[in-house]
Amino acid sequence: MSKLEFNIVEIPDGESRRTVELTDEDLDLSPYTFQGGTVDLLFYRTLHFIRVNFHVDSDVEIVCDRSLKPYIQPIESDYEVVFKVDVQEEKEDENGAIRRFNFSSNTLSIEDEVRDTIFLNVPIKKLHPKFLDEEGRPKEFETKSFGDVKEDTDAEVVDPRWEKLKELKN
Template sequence: MSKLEFNIVEIPEGESRRTVALSDEDLDLSPHTFVGGQVEILFYRTLHFIRVNFHVSSDIELTCDRSLEPYIQPIESDYEVVFKVDVKEEKEDENGAVRRFNFSSNSLSIEDEVRDTIFLNVPVKKLHPKFIDDEGKPKDFETKSFGDTEEDDDDSEIVDPRWKKLKELKN
């Protein structure tokens, strides 16, 4: 049984809260490395449904796209899952999900939802914090030149001899 799987009989009627600390072994975020985190869970249980709201605060190790250096990216997100018995079709969007629930199993799991919530908040451009300015925007690349460079102002007049031959053929 994972840390994010709960027995229904242990969830009291009405509103209750739990905090679950996650270690690096509790979630598989391949190809990224899960460093650890915390999930704050708010349960609301009735006879007909169980609503689970959770807030994830976690750290994952990413590789910078610019420098290929590893760095730790903090991730925070909220999500809601409603488990119902009489659901004909499960629904899901960016804010929450409605799942079918079988009370005879006596347990519910939010592990997939927590993992997916973290995945959805991984930045598309993975930049090490040293490449981000105070406003949160990426810093410009520094342009460096190595070796001798010649400054030619006559570049516009130099024409490749192959182009000259092609132009002659056209005429």
């Protein structure tokens, strides 16, 4: 049983809280490397549903797109999952999900939701912190040339075929 899988009978009626510490072996985030983190859970249980709000605070090792060097990216996010008895169709969006109870196992799992929440918060442009300024924006970088650089003298030359086409236009 995963650390993010809970027995339904062990969740008390009403509101309750739990904190789960995750290690690097608890979640598979390939191609990234999960470095561990904390999931703060808020359960709200009634006869008809169980609502699970969670806050993920974790670290993920990713590779910088500019330097190809690995670095640790802190990730923090919130999500909500509602487990209901009478759900005909499961739904989800960027803020939450509605799922069916699994009565056969008498458990509910939020492992997929936690993993997906972390994935969705990995930045699209993965830049090592050394390439960011104090406000988190990318710094300009210089380009270097090696060897002799020839000046572009052909910029002024116009293809004679274009000249002929221009004459036809007039």
